[in-house]
Amino acid sequence: MTNATVEQLRERVRGAVIAAGDDGYDEARRVYNAMIDKRPRVVVRAANAGDVIAAVDFARENQLDLAVRGGSHSVPGFGTWDDGVVVDLSAMRGMRVDPAGRTARAEGGATWGDFNAATYAFGLAATGGIVSTTGVGGLTLGGGIGYLARGLGLSCDNLVSADVVTADGRLLIASERENEDLFWAIRGGGGNFGVVTSFEFRLSPVRDIFGGPMFFDLERARDVLSFFREFIVDAPEQLGGFPAFQIAPPLPFIPEERHGVPHVAIVACWSGPLEEGEKALRPFRDVAPIVAEMVGPMPYPALNSAFDGLVPPGLQHYWKANFNRELTDAAIEGHLQYGPKLPTVNSTVHIYPINGACHRVASDATAFAYRDATFATVIAGMWPDPAENEANIQWVRDYYAATAPHSEEGGYINFMSADDQPRIEANYRGNYARLVETKRKYDPANLFHVNQNIRP
Numbered sequence: 360m361t362n363a364t365v366e367q368l369r370e371r372v373r374g375a376v377i378a379a380g381d382d383g384y385d386e387a388r389r390v391y392n393a394m395i396d397k398r399p400r401v402v403v404r405a406a407n408a409g410d411v412i413a414a415v416d417f418a419r420e421n422q423l424d425l426a427v428r429g430g431s432h433s434v435p436g437f438g439t440w441d442d443g444v445v446v447d448l449s450a451m452r453g454m455r456v457d458p459a460g461r462t463a464r465a466e467g468g469a470t471w472g473d474f475n476a477a478t479y480a481f482g483l484a485a486t487g488g489i490v491s492t493t494g495v496g497g498l499t500l501g502g503g504i505g506y507l508a509r510g511l512g513l514s515c516d517n518l519v520s521a522d523v524v525t526a527d528g529r530l531l532i533a534s535e536r537e538n539e540d541l542f543w544a545i546r547g548g549g550g551n552f553g554v555v556t557s558f559e560f561r562l563s564p565v566r567d568i569f570g571g572p573m574f575f576d577l578e579r580a581r582d583v584l585s586f587f588r589e590f591i592v593d594a595p596e597q598l599g600g601f602p603a604f605q606i607a608p609p610l611p612f613i614p615e616e617r618h619g620v621p622h623v624a625i626v627a628c629w630s631g632p633l634e635e636g637e638k639a640l641r642p643f644r645d646v647a648p649i650v651a652e653m654v655g656p657m658p659y660p661a662l663n664s665a666f667d668g669l670v671p672p673g674l675q676h677y678w679k680a681n682f683n684r685e686l687t688d689a690a691i692e693g694h695l696q697y698g699p700k701l702p703t704v705n706s707t708v709h710i711y712p713i714n715g716a717c718h719r720v721a722s723d724a725t726a727f728a729y730r731d732a733t734f735a736t737v738i739a740g741m742w743p744d745p746a747e748n749e750a751n752i753q754w755v756r757d758y759y760a761a762t763a764p765h766s767e768e769g770g771y772i773n774f775m776s777a778d779d780q781p782r783i784e785a786n787y788r789g790n791y792a793r794l795v796e797t798k799r800k801y802d803p804a805n806l807f808h809v810n811q812n813i814r815p
């Protein structure tokens with residue numbers, strides 16, 4: 360490929376085309392996980408769907424690898440690739456809300472911060488992630504677990520339609536009425552089927568919530584986990600949240616002597632009537648004494664960004680994921696063994712409940728197959744110093760080894776690291792064959808392979 364070919368691409372594209380040697384190349388090749396250090400041939404910072412089509416055509420015609428970047432949070436760093444073409448959607452973050460129709464459109468590179476700010480203005484929301492800087496794109500395409508999931512389902516369950524640029528450079532609308540097979544596949548199947556330039560979501564009434572983090576002494580971890588496991592099964596569905604292991608950060612609401620000490624925590628989000636919030640969270644107060652808390656009424660977007668400071672871009676990341684159909688005592692033992700050994704304040708373990716509205720969707724109704732899981736765990740190793748990679752990765756692996764025998768074979772693809780590719784088929788279980796079939800139809804040459812890959 361000659362420089363002239365890149366020049367032709369520049370002529371076709373409205374946004375920036377950044378190649379090695381250009382100003383801003385180092386910034387353009389960087390992703391959120393600082394462990395990933397790749398040098399793409401060219402980064403196309405798309406301004407619109409036309410630019411995305413140009414970049415997809417360019418990669419296909421020049422037989423180059425193609426990586427797609429939405430919010431850039433992929434732990435394996437799928438948003439960049441050595442010698443490849445990167446479609447960077449970070450300049451496509453527009454939002455449009457239809458308050459009367461209760462829908463919102465998010466461009467392919469929007470973050471949950473963008474989304475929630477736009478919909479909050481109308482007292483509306485859809486299930487999104489825990490952190491505001493995560494992309495709507497990657498999170499929704501993999502499924503989407505968050506505070507509102509018990510009541511509203513996974514993020515992908517709130518999807519009404521999507522504009523998808525497919526491997527052959529066409530733009531297709533995927534919905535229940537058009538290209539239904541594609542619509543089925545992108546609700547859990549990740550970035551395997553094309554570049555989504557626009558997501559249309561159904562919204563539900565959510566404005567201010569009552570919630571926040573509660574910290575308990577580590578020695579009460581068994582009580583907290585055992586209680587949560589039972590309680591959350593039939594708690595009101597407006598109550599979201601999860602138990603976690605977390606080193607107490609040096610924040611004003613935490614007593615100084617506890618800073619830097621590992622704790623078990625519950626982060627709660629009551630999205631029902633605010634005046635019922637105290638009562639809804641009271642059962643957590645009865646489990647064990649709360650040693651620090653920041654609980655109260657707040658805008659939903661405030662809770663969605665409450666932990667952003669703990670996970671800035673530029674950390675090293677290595678994560679593992681489990682699904683549990685039952686969180687057994689043996690599984691809890693594994694958590695009790697390794698949760699307290701959190702190596703850094705950035706690292707965390709979240710045990711997300713999967714029930715309520717998530718269970719009302721059949722396992723084969725969307726690509727997301729683990730509808731019978733009751734918990735999804737993420738063991739999220741995050742640390743600033745690359746010199747500590749070995750010790751931190753080992754902690755994640757040891758933790759996973761202790762809990763995996765008591766968990767399902769598959770894990771949530773959005774919480775997995777690159778070395779989990781062999782678990783992809785297990786993640787999709789009975790849906791895998793249909794995903795392969797759909798992949799053969801829309802991407803037979805596997806142009807979209809820089810992801811948790813479903814091979815055609």
Ligand SMILES: Cc1cc2nc3c(=O)[nH]c(=O)nc-3n(C[C@H](O)[C@H](O)[C@H](O)COP(=O)(O)OP(=O)(O)OC[C@H]3O[C@@H](n4cnc5c(N)ncnc54)[C@H](O)[C@@H]3O)c2cc1C
Pocket residue numbers: 426427428429430431432433434436437438448467468487488489490492493494495496497498499500501502503504505549550551553554555556670773774809810811
């Ligand atoms: C700090 C942090 C918090 C998180 N919290 C949650 C959480 O609460 N709930 C949850 O479910 N997950 C959570 N995740 C996991 C998250 O869902 C995945 O990392 C997800 O892949 C991130 O999407 P992204 O768009 O930010 O990342 P990217 O790195 O940009 O993309 C991830 C994958 O999706 C593809 N992709 C992204 N956008 C598009 C698009 N528009 N069209 C086609 N393909 C696309 C990419 O090609 C890549 O394969 C979290 C991750 C981090 C790092």
